[in-house]
Amino acid sequence: xxxxxDITGGYGSVPIVxxxxxxxxxxxxxxxxxxxxxxxxxxxxxxxxxxxxxxGKIFIDHKPLSTYAPKALAKKVAVLPQHAETTFSFTVRQVxxxxxxxxxxxxxxxxxxxxxxIVDQSMEETGVLSFADQPLDTLSGGERQRVFLARALxxxxxxxxxxxxxxxxxxxxxxxxxxxxxxxxxxxxxxxxAVLHDLNMAAMYSDRTLLLKxxxxxxxxxxxxxxxxxxxxxxxxxELYRKEHPSVPSPLITLVPHTEKxxxxxxxxxxxVTEETSHTCISSSIYWKTLSSAVIGAGFGWHRHxxxxxxxKNYNEDNPESEYMMFLQSLQIDSQDTTGMMxxxxxxxxxxxxxxxxxxxxxxxxxxxxxxxVDVSKAYEKHSQPVTIGTIxxxxxxxxxxxxxxxxxxxxxxxxAKAKALLDKDILDPDTGTPATxxxxxxxxxxxxxxGDTYHYGGTISVLGKKIGKxxxxxxxxxxxxxxxxxxxxxxx
Amino acid sequence: MALSKNKKLPVxxxxxxxxxxxxxxxxxxxxxxxxxxxxxxxxxxxLWAGDYANLDDSFVTIVLQVRLPRVLLAALVxxxxxxxxxxxxxxxxxxxxxPYTIGVSSGSAVGAVSVLFFGWSLPVIGTFTLPFISILxxxxxxxxxxxxxxxxxxxxxxxxxxxxxxxxxxxxxxVISLIITFTGEELRQIxxxxxxxxxxxxxxxxxxMLPFFIIGSLLLLANRSELNALVFGEETAKTLGVNTGxxxxxxxxxxxxxxxxxxxxxxxxxxxxLVIPHLMRxxxxxxxxxxxxxxxxxxxxxxxxxxxxxxxxxxPAEFPIGVITSIIGAPIFGILLYQQKRRRAxxxxxxx
Numbered sequence: 001x002x003x004x005x006d007i008t009g010g011y012g013s014v015p016i017v018x019x020x021x022x023x024x025x026x027x028x029x030x031x032x033x034x035x036x037x038x039x040x041x042x043x044x045x046x047x048x049x050x051x052x053x054x055x056g057k058i059f060i061d062h063k064p065l066s067t068y069a070p071k072a073l074a075k076k077v078a079v080l081p082q083h084a085e086t087t088f089s090f091t092v093r094q095v096x097x098x099x100x101x102x103x104x105x106x107x108x109x110x111x112x113x114x115x116x117x118i119v120d121q122s123m124e125e126t127g128v129l130s131f132a133d134q135p136l137d138t139l140s141g142g143e144r145q146r147v148f149l150a151r152a153l154x155x156x157x158x159x160x161x162x163x164x165x166x167x168x169x170x171x172x173x174x175x176x177x178x179x180x181x182x183x184x185x186x187x188x189x190x191x192x193x194a195v196l197h198d199l200n201m202a203a204m205y206s207d208r209t210l211l212l213k214x215x216x217x218x219x220x221x222x223x224x225x226x227x228x229x230x231x232x233x234x235x236x237x238x239e240l241y242r243k244e245h246p247s248v249p250s251p252l253i254t255l256v257p258h259t260e261k262x263x264x265x266x267x268x269x270x271x272x273v274t275e276e277t278s279h280t281c282i283s284s285s286i287y288w289k290t291l292s293s294a295v296i297g298a299g300f301g302w303h304r305h306x307x308x309x310x311x312x313k314n315y316n317e318d319n320p321e322s323e324y325m326m327f328l329q330s331l332q333i334d335s336q337d338t339t340g341m342m343x344x345x346x347x348x349x350x351x352x353x354x355x356x357x358x359x360x361x362x363x364x365x366x367x368x369x370x371x372x373x374v375d376v377s378k379a380y381e382k383h384s385q386p387v388t389i390g391t392i393x394x395x396x397x398x399x400x401x402x403x404x405x406x407x408x409x410x411x412x413x414x415x416x417a418k419a420k421a422l423l424d425k426d427i428l429d430p431d432t433g434t435p436a437t438x439x440x441x442x443x444x445x446x447x448x449x450x451x452g453d454t455y456h457y458g459g460t461i462s463v464l465g466k467k468i469g470k471x472x473x474x475x476x477x478x479x480x481x482x483x484x485x486x487x488x489x490x491x492x493x
Numbered sequence: 494m495a496l497s498k499n500k501k502l503p504v505x506x507x508x509x510x511x512x513x514x515x516x517x518x519x520x521x522x523x524x525x526x527x528x529x530x531x532x533x534x535x536x537x538x539x540l541w542a543g544d545y546a547n548l549d550d551s552f553v554t555i556v557l558q559v560r561l562p563r564v565l566l567a568a569l570v571x572x573x574x575x576x577x578x579x580x581x582x583x584x585x586x587x588x589x590x591x592p593y594t595i596g597v598s599s600g601s602a603v604g605a606v607s608v609l610f611f612g613w614s615l616p617v618i619g620t621f622t623l624p625f626i627s628i629l630x631x632x633x634x635x636x637x638x639x640x641x642x643x644x645x646x647x648x649x650x651x652x653x654x655x656x657x658x659x660x661x662x663x664x665x666x667x668v669i670s671l672i673i674t675f676t677g678e679e680l681r682q683i684x685x686x687x688x689x690x691x692x693x694x695x696x697x698x699x700x701x702m703l704p705f706f707i708i709g710s711l712l713l714l715a716n717r718s719e720l721n722a723l724v725f726g727e728e729t730a731k732t733l734g735v736n737t738g739x740x741x742x743x744x745x746x747x748x749x750x751x752x753x754x755x756x757x758x759x760x761x762x763x764x765x766x767l768v769i770p771h772l773m774r775x776x777x778x779x780x781x782x783x784x785x786x787x788x789x790x791x792x793x794x795x796x797x798x799x800x801x802x803x804x805x806x807x808x809p810a811e812f813p814i815g816v817i818t819s820i821i822g823a824p825i826f827g828i829l830l831y832q833q834k835r836r837r838a839x840x841x842x843x844x845x
Contacts, residue, residue: 045728048731048732049731050728050731050732069736070731070734070735070736071734072734073734074732074733074734075734077732078732079729079732081725081726081728081729081732086586086724086725087586087587087588087724088583088588088724088774088779089778089779090721090724090778090779090780091778094721094778094779094780095725098718098721098722098725098733099733101718101719101722101733101734101735102733102734104718155733155734
């Protein structure tokens with residue numbers, strides 16, 4: 001559909017765009033990204049013929065761009081402008097009718113019935129038909145953009161070029177515009193070439209992306225390859241962070257604000273532990289990045305209060321999360337800043353273990369009740385639902401920066417350490433009589449300061465994993481001993 | 494405001510009827526009032542039959558030899574200035590532009606004033622020396638302006654045209670002032686020419702102006718869709734398939750031809766070229782496909798009416814026509830502007 005061969009050029013003698021080559025297939029969504037001044041818009045101007053490149057060739061449908069007459073080109077390629085201010089208040093219909101200009105023949109031609117039909121159709125598809133007779137300047141920015149989209153559609157183009165089409169639009173309009181383009185690309189085989197400034201929009205919607213740096217190609221290919229942390233950081237000269245989109249297979253780029261880091265301070269020393277019969281709260285002055293299976297703040301999050309709440313063993317709420325939030329509110333703890341777990345086990349049995357050396361610093365807090373201990377290998381034979389609440393809650397605090405891989409490995413290491421502690425303390429699954437590996441409602445939270453040393457691994461024999469294994473094993477074993485002690489004293493009494 | 498399809502025809506009919514009514518009114522009224530019916534009969538005969546047997550000779554002479562050429566010249570000048578104004582406003586994307594913005598009229602004026610000052614009279618064309626030199630100098634001014642703009646930058650950008658126009662016209666105005674400083678007895682003649690008038694021109698001027706009017710109007714009407722696209726900017730127009738360089742030149746040439754010939758035959762009549770297109774836009778929307786022809790009708794009729802006012806209010810003396818255009822035009826314009834702003838405010842309130 002579109003082919004660029006070694007395009008170099010710009011406005012003056014200094015070329016803004018240098019040696020750019022790429023192909024775009026029919027029905028493809030191709031995005032051009034890059035920082036301000038990287039030549040994105042200039043490159044687009046070459047494609048719609050507003051600028052002539054100094055060097056290189058552009059082909060549209062295998063024909064050189066320069067051989068197209070203005071009207072013939074307008075039938076192939078439509079452009080959605082970045083912003084279009086008009087002095088005079090044209091109505092929506094008049095604006096959209098301009099899209100039929102390339103189809104006019106002769107000096108004094110008039111509009112044909114077919115033109116009217118296509119204009120109506122274009123307005124229908126972009127949802128602007130209902131205000132066809134309103135002046136353009138009474139519309140909102142998003143509606144106006146849709147009018148220009150209708151005009152582009154009325155040109156019946158094979159290819160649509162967009163220059164930062166989502167500028168000045170609120171999020172819902174951005175999404176609806178790009179959704180529409182995606183639909184047309186699939187249904188009408190419309191080829192879309194878009195300059196986008198939002199990397200995430202580009203990643204989510206384009207089939208391929210061209211990343212420009214100072215007018216040169218930095219990367220070209222699937223967004224997942226192009227949106228690579230290191231090359232983006234070198235292009236944008238700012239710290240970026242790449243994650244995966246939570247619901248669609250596409251990378252998600254976020255920025256990291258520049259902040260002055262505090263002088264090395266040990267945040268584990270700074271943890272403030274408040275112990276009440278109703279709850280234990282561990283608080284910090286900073287936010288920790290947490291990965292947890294807690295009731296409040298599950299998954300990845302940033303938290304600075306860690307609440308292990310004691311509830312009665314008959315606790316039964318339809319919506320434990322909102323009930324928990326009320327509880328936090330009564331303690332005047334911000335639920336947004338909190339990882340919160342529940343246990344029926346006595347908090348007084350809780351154990352705290354800290355393992356610290358020159359290679360790192362790990363602190364573990366654990367509480368345990370094993371009334372419904374489970375042997376995971378036999379769990380499929382169990383039929384009964386647990387009647388009593390018995391839970392092992394493990395809190396792991398790490399001074400350092402963890403990668404997502406390290407978080408996952410720490411979870412695995414800690415789980416193995418827990419299972420080993422249960423085994424060594426002879427905890428049995430009451431149903432099967434076999435050694436238990438955990439209870440049915442265990443929970444775990446891994447929190448790291450994300451400052452200081454970086455840990456790429458948390459496996460059992462890694463620097464970090466060794467400390468995790470030791471601390472978790474010791475904490476769980478200690479709390480199990482206290483738990484058993486209490487049970488024994490109960491039964492003796 | 495826009496013309497929906499079924500409203501277009503009536504609007505054009507009203508426009509034509511208005512123009513014809515103005516022509517008849519203009520030819521029947523004056524120091525001697527020719528009855529309306531008689532005027533219509535005379536005009537009808539003049540158009541089709543040429544049989545004035547049953548009509549009063551003096552009426553026929555007054556209508557056909559004295560008033561009709563004056564009225565038709567007023568109509569041509571009014572129509573020319575209005576359609577040129579509409580085109581300039583669209584091309585320059587500026588509602589404050591008028592036929593005099595880019596200095597072509599100043600060029601014509603310099604030509605005319607020079608003829609009056611130096612008392613030139615070219616062989617063969619004789620009394621037409623003034624309009625001839627005037628149109629010529631107007632066109633030379635346009636070419637000079639375009640060359641100047643091209644010299645500054647490759648594309649004919651709107652802002653550069655306006656700025657260059659301002660430079661050219663202020664320079665030429667200074668030249669006119671300079672000539673006036675040196676004038677003796679020609680002063681009154683020059684000043685009254687500058688204020689503008691369609692009086693005492695006769696049929697010759699009508700015939701002189703007609704070809705320019707036809708060519709200029711056709712050039713503009715052929716570009717009415719292009720003007721709509723150009724309003725959205727050079728780049729957008731290009732992407733819509735408009736050959737902007739060629740079209741822009743056609744429009745500039747057409748509008749300059751109309752302005753130059755209007756100034757050459759009747760001096761610089763102010764306000765018509767600014768207000769009539771504006772009025773039409775307020776009433777019928779900015780679509781140049783309708784704006785251009787409607788401005789033509791309304792401008793022609795309007796200038797006939799103002800000329801009628803100019804020669805009847807203090808008869809037998811006459812007002813300069815430019816004074817009347819402004820005195821009548823400005824208040825009408827003000828009222829319409831007020832109404833439109835209010836309507837717009839209501840539309841926006843309803844939408845919210």
